[in-house]
Each structure stands twice: as C-alpha cells, then as structure tokens.
Amino acid sequence: MAIISRGFHGRRPAPGRDLPPGQYEVHDFPVLSAGPTPRVTHEDWKFTLRTETGTEHTWDWARLMEMPGESPTVDLHCVTKWSKFGTRWEGVSLDLLMEGVETAAEFALVHSYGGYTTDLPLEDLLDGKAWIAHRYDGEELAPEHGGPARLLVPHLYLWKSAKWVRGIDLLLDDEPGFWEGLGYHSYGDPWREQRYQGD
Amino acid sequence: MDTDGTRDQVYEDGNALGGPLSEIFAVDLTAAVGRCAGCGATGPMARLRVYDRAPGLVARCPDCGRVVLRLVRGPDTAWLDLQGASSLAIPLGPPS
Numbered sequence: 511m512a513i514i515s516r517g518f519h520g521r522r523p524a525p526g527r528d529l530p531p532g533q534y535e536v537h538d539f540p541v542l543s544a545g546p547t548p549r550v551t552h553e554d555w556k557f558t559l560r561t562e563t564g565t566e567h568t569w570d571w572a573r574l575m576e577m578p579g580e581s582p583t584v585d586l587h588c589v590t591k592w593s594k595f596g597t598r599w600e601g602v603s604l605d606l607l608m609e610g611v612e613t614a615a616e617f618a619l620v621h622s623y624g625g626y627t628t629d630l631p632l633e634d635l636l637d638g639k640a641w642i643a644h645r646y647d648g649e650e651l652a653p654e655h656g657g658p659a660r661l662l663v664p665h666l667y668l669w670k671s672a673k674w675v676r677g678i679d680l681l682l683d684d685e686p687g688f689w690e691g692l693g694y695h696s697y698g699d700p701w702r703e704q705r706y707q708g709d
Numbered sequence: 710m711d712t713d714g715t716r717d718q719v720y721e722d723g724n725a726l727g728g729p730l731s732e733i734f735a736v737d738l739t740a741a742v743g744r745c746a747g748c749g750a751t752g753p754m755a756r757l758r759v760y761d762r763a764p765g766l767v768a769r770c771p772d773c774g775r776v777v778l779r780l781v782r783g784p785d786t787a788w789l790d791l792q793g794a795s796s797l798a799i800p801l802g803p804p805s
C-alpha cells in the first residue's frame with residue numbers, strides 16, 4: 511500500500527530551497543498591478559538609457575533582438591509575501607546594454623509604459639544581476655507579466671523588476687520611485703526583509 | 710489567474726477605499742467629491758478605479774487614468790498620498 515505524505519505536495523519548498531523571512535511559496539504566477547495593463551506593440555516599443563548628462567542610448571525591438579541573449583532561471587520574491595522558485599526567463603543582460611555608456615551615476619530610476627517607476631542603486635543592475643527580459647517559460651512575455659519586456663532584478667523584491675519597461679535614467683542622486691515614495695524600502699532586499707522604510 | 714490576457718479590468722470601484730480609509734479618517738471619504746489634479750474632473754471618490762492587487766491601494770481617475778490616491782498599510786504606519794486630488798468636498802453634518 512502506497513502512503514504518500516501530504517507534506518510532499520504541501521507548501522514547503524523543495525529541499526535545498528530557502529524562503530526569505532516572512533515569505534511563502536506559490537506555484538502559480540500572481541499578477542500584481544497598480545493600473546491598467548499597457549498594450550505596447552513590438553513596433554512601438556523602445557528602451558532608452560539616459561545618462562546624468564542627458565545622453566540617450568535607445569534600442570528598438572529589432573535591435574534588442576539582435577543582442578546576445580541569456581536564459582536565467584531565478585527565484586522571485588514579492589513584497590506581498592509570495593515567492594516563486596525556478597522561473598525561466600530569456601533576456602538581455604544590463605551589462606551588455608551598459609557597454610559603451612559613459613556615466614558617473616550611482617543610482618537608477620526605472621520608467622515603465624503606464625507611468626510606473628522604481629529606483630535602485632546602479633550596481634544592482636550590473637555584474638550579471640539584471641536583465642531586460644522578453645520571454646518567460648519558453649514563450650513571449652505576456653502583457654500582464656510585463657510584456658513586451660520587463661526589467662528582471664531577482665535579488666530584490668519583485669516591485670523593483672518593473673513591468674513594461676521603457677527606460678532607465680542614470681542619476682547621481684537617488685530619486686524615489688512609485689512605491690519607494692510611499693513607505694516602501696528604498697533597497698528592498700528580501701533576505702533582510704526590507705519591506706518598509708526603516709526595516 | 711487570467712491566462713488569456715483579455716481581462717484588463719482588474720480594478721474595483723472606489724467603495725473599496727471605504728474600509729482601509731475608515732482606519733484613518735472618522736468620516737466616510739467614499740462619499741466625498743474629489744477633483745482630479747490631472748484632468749480636473751470631479752466626482753465621488755466611489756467612482757474611482759481602485760487597483761488593490763498591488764503592494765498598496767492605487768485609486769485612479771476613471772476619466773484620465775491618473776493616480777488620484779495611494780495608500781500603503783505597513784505593520785505600524787499607513788502612508789497616504791493625495792497629490793492627484795486637487796480638492797475633496799466632504800459631506801458633514803452641521804458643525805458641533
């Protein structure tokens with residue numbers, strides 16, 4: 511007689527996987543949104559890096575697709591307490607996009623179609639830690655998950671991984687984004703449980 | 710959640726603000742008439758589109774889509790942003 515422990519299919523993460531403090535695991539992919547979902551076609555999509563001196567570096571969809579891609583598999587941690595393990599993405603590393611961009615900036619303010627913003631230190635976008643992601647789980651990134659393309663910065667809470675990304679301003683001084691300006695933590699490290707200001 | 714990508718209307722009406730705001734204000738603000746700082750439209754707060762599947766509540770103008778009110782409830786602090794409301798007319802009884 512086969513007896514399968516209920517715990518095997520329960521909410522506990524697989525062995526070897528750690529949940530940051532206060533998080534629980536989900537197997538679906540919850541959709542969070544602070545507004546209507548922007549519908550941006552590949553033809554209309556553009557991504558612009560603007561330096562502190564005003565110099566702009568712009569990619570359209572075709573140019574982004576020509577760049578060498580990477581396929582990161584990462585864990586996601588949302589500040590609303592769900593975590594999702596082993597999500598598979600395809601995208602272009604920010605390291606590649608930043609090649610040839612001259613800047614003394616230490617901060618980044620990320621802008622999205624639809625008006626959302628989020629800020630983080632520039633170094634958290636570099637050294638293989640961030641991507642402009644355009645495919646999820648083997649398919650084109652769906653609009654409700656940020657398609658055509660979203661920022662992916664999985665080592666910080668997911669609100670930093672701006673959906674519908676359209677550009678990044680490189681700044682000498684930090685400027686709070688949409689949630690950072692309303693109580694949320696300016697950095698948002700899930701492992702230090704930096705949810706709110708003062709955490 | 711939706712997988713066909715067609716359901717875009719993930720907001721509720723402004724009455725969803727009632728409970729969370731009653732924790733902060735003694736009067737029912739959903740009955741207040743607000744003026745959108747973006748387009749100037751006026752209407753009851755209950756007419757706003759409230760997006761609450763997010764790290765906070767985001768209430769948008771039904772006419773121009775701009776953010777009128779945002780509310781974040783932390784463990785021991787609430788943060789309220791009314792930048793997008795240029796005025797609020799709040800029905801009250803006679804002054805006591």
Ligand SMILES: [Zn+2]
Nearest residue numbers: 745748770773
């Ligand atoms: Zn308006």
